[in-house]
Amino acid sequence: MSGRLIYLIGPSGSGKDSLLDAARERLAERDCVIVRRVITRSAEAVGEDAIGVSPAEFDQQEAAGGFALSWRANGLAYGIPRQIDDWLAAGQDVLVNGSRAYLAQARQRYPELLAILLQVDEAALRQRLLARGRESAEQIEARLARNRSFVVGGASAATVAAEAPPTPGSTERLIVLNNSGSLEQTVTQMLHLLSDNRTCA
Numbered sequence: 001m002s003g004r005l006i007y008l009i010g011p012s013g014s015g016k017d018s019l020l021d022a023a024r025e026r027l028a029e030r031d032c033v034i035v036r037r038v039i040t041r042s043a044e045a046v047g048e049d050a051i052g053v054s055p056a057e058f059d060q061q062e063a064a065g066g067f068a069l070s071w072r073a074n075g076l077a078y079g080i081p082r083q084i085d086d087w088l089a090a091g092q093d094v095l096v097n098g099s100r101a102y103l104a105q106a107r108q109r110y111p112e113l114l115a116i117l118l119q120v121d122e123a124a125l126r127q128r129l130l131a132r133g134r135e136s137a138e139q140i141e142a143r144l145a146r147n148r149s150f151v152v153g154g155a156s157a158a159t160v161a162a163e164a165p166p167t168p169g170s171t172e173r174l175i176v177l178n179n180s181g182s183l184e185q186t187v188t189q190m191l192h193l194l195s196d197n198r199t200c201a
């Protein structure tokens with residue numbers, strides 16, 4: 001039996017990395033793998049435990065078929081190693097920190113993927129990005145502008161959030177998870193919704 005891909009998306013600063021970090025051990029207990037991304041971000045940059053590569057190295061790995069999924073955003077390139085296909089084939093569920101802009105392509109390759117949209121209002125996003133201190137003020141404004149103009153499935157992210165059923169276990173194609181409260185609350189909600197969708201259960 002093959003595993004399922006869980007594709008976590010949301011605006012920059014919504015807390016995707018924090019959520020994955022906080023849930024890491026509990027997900028491992030459920031035999032759910034969190035993917036380490038390949039990113040053209042310097043290794044010293046604050047943030048997730050990614051594999052930092054130069055743009056040339058990234059292009060080389062991409063051309064050699066090293067990535068199951070890859071995309072460009074925020075002036076960076078992101079790759080999900082091809083190895084996830086082995087894990088999925090072995091029946092393991094796999095969780096990736098994805099891109100909203102790349103959702104349709106990801107679905108083409110993994111039609112059964114479970115998409116989770118992490119949602120936080122703009123004021124909180126700005127405050128969290130500033131507090132994180134990884135990007136300059138200008139880069140932060142660019143990320144907020146990207147979020148404002150964002151479209152998921154023909155509607156703005158905010159519209160999708162309003163329309164999608166708030167309850168865990170939704171059969172909608174995009175499940176919205178709010179991270180305006182404490183991180184621990186969000187971890188608990190995510191674990192419930194994964195169980196309800198019979199993934200990482």
Ligand SMILES: Nc1ncnc2c1ncn2[C@@H]1O[C@H](COP(=O)(O)OP(=O)(O)OP(=O)(O)O)[C@@H](O)[C@H]1O
Nearest residue numbers: 011012013014015016017018128132179181182183
């Ligand atoms: N529930 C929360 N309450 C308060 N602060 C939070 C919460 N979740 C995350 N944060 C903080 O918000 C900041 C942004 O979180 P994080 O880096 O995880 O976001 P992200 O979605 O992974 O962003 P990016 O896509 O840019 O990598 C971090 O400094 C983190 O500590």
Ligand SMILES: O=P(O)(O)OC[C@H]1O[C@H](OP(=O)(O)O)[C@H](O)[C@@H]1O
Nearest residue numbers: 010012073074078097098099100101
């Ligand atoms: O805006 P969208 O397309 O959803 O996402 C673009 C990319 O930006 C963020 O990465 P980071 O902030 O550089 O870690 C996301 O994780 C994603 O990979």
